[in-house]
Structures are given as structure tokens and as C-alpha cells.
Amino acid sequence: MKKLIAAVVLAGAALLATPAAANAAGYAPDSNVSVSGNYVAGGVVIVNFSAGAFQNNETVNVQITGAGVSSATLGALPVTTVSKAYTAGADGSLPVRVTLPVGGSGSYNLTATGATSGVVGVASFTLAPADAAAVAAGSNGTNGSLAFTGSTVSALALWVAGGAVVLGGGLLVVRGSVRRQRETV
Numbered sequence: 001m002k003k004l005i006a007a008v009v010l011a012g013a014a015l016l017a018t019p020a021a022a023n024a025a026g027y028a029p030d031s032n033v034s035v036s037g038n039y040v041a042g043g044v045v046i047v048n049f050s051a052g053a054f055q056n057n058e059t060v061n062v063q064i065t066g067a068g069v070s071s072a073t074l075g076a077l078p079v080t081t082v083s084k085a086y087t088a089g090a091d092g093s094l095p096v097r098v099t100l101p102v103g104g105s106g107s108y109n110l111t112a113t114g115a116t117s118g119v120v121g122v123a124s125f126t127l128a129p130a131d132a133a134a135v136a137a138g139s140n141g142t143n144g145s146l147a148f149t150g151s152t153v154s155a156l157a158l159w160v161a162g163g164a165v166v167l168g169g170g171l172l173v174v175r176g177s178v179r180r181q182r183e184t185v
Contacts, residue, residue, distance in 0.1 A: 005177060009170030013163050035123050042102040047110050047123045051091040058088045059115040062096055066108030066127070088114070100127055 032053040037045035054060055062084050088094045094112065105127050112121040 001177060002174065005170070005174055009167065009174070012166045012170070033121055033123050035125050037098075039100075039125055039127055041100060041105065041127060043100050043127075045098045045100060045125060047096045047098065047112075049088075049092075049094040049096075049112060049121050051089075051093045053121055054088040054092045054094060054112075054114045054119055055117045056088065056090050056092050058092070058117060060086045060088050060094055060112050061115060062086055062110065062112045064098060064108060064110045066106060085115075086112075094121075 032050045034048045034050070035045060036048070037043060039045065049060075086094055086096065096110065096112065098108075098110065100108070107124060107126050110123045112123075113119070
């Protein structure tokens, strides 16, 4: 019985110690994305995906999300977190023109996904309200990089803590088993 419990505890510890592989889509590097324009209510922002960001002449689905996005437009199409299909250029580049809502403010996220390649390009920018445009004249939003969504605790520390919990539980089970066995002898 002791060997069986020890084998289960070791198998659990081995399972926690083995990291799983991440399954992430291909992302267009930050160097392939540039955002320019007027980051104010009613302004126009151009998101450029440079040559090689997508496959040549690939269909690219573009989606925009943000506060008051119901009156923002991609080209001439008003969107409410709705996609619009574009075709990348012969060199894989794609310029996307976004007309911002007149009464809008806050953060906006644009996601472009290649239909064939699966490459995902992301751009983010912050829209100043029309009355704050004069105050924030030097503000041009973000550079299109991905937001930090991780943790300040390392993954190794989490795995070590999880392994310690499993090993501690296993030791309690073994200790109880040994105690019961000694009582019966």
C-alpha cells in the first residue's frame, strides 16, 4: 500500500513539474505596426501594418473595440465590435483608416487577423475627449504594442508552490497510513 501511495504522489508531483506548451497564434511584431493620426473625438487614425505583416493579397479581418465604438467607423463602415474584411497588399502590407466617434473617449483596440496565415496584428490607442484635445496636444496614444496581462509572480514560483502542496498532501496520507498500520500491529 505504501508503494502505491508513493507512486501516486510522485506521479502527481511529476505532472505539476512538467510545464505545458503554450498554443499561441502568430503575432505581427510590434515593428510591423504603426499608429498615426489625430487621437481626438472625431479624428482619423491610420493603423499601418507594414510589408510582410500578412501574406501577399491575403484577406484580413479587422475588428475594433472601445468606448462609444458604435459610432466609430472602419473606412466608411460604422462598427460595434464588428469585423470588416480587407485585402492585404501585394507585399503583405495593410493600411486601416479608423474614423473615431465625435463624442467618444477612452481606449480603443484594433485587431487584424489574417484569414489564411492566422497572423494577428494588434494596435491600441487612447482617445482624448474633444474638450481635452487642447490640454493633451502632445499625446499620441500608444505605439501599438500588446498590453501586459501577466503576473509579477514567476511561473516557476507557482509550480514550486503547487508541487509543495501536492507533496505535503502526499506526506499526510502516508503518515496516516503508517499510523493506522502501527496501531493494528
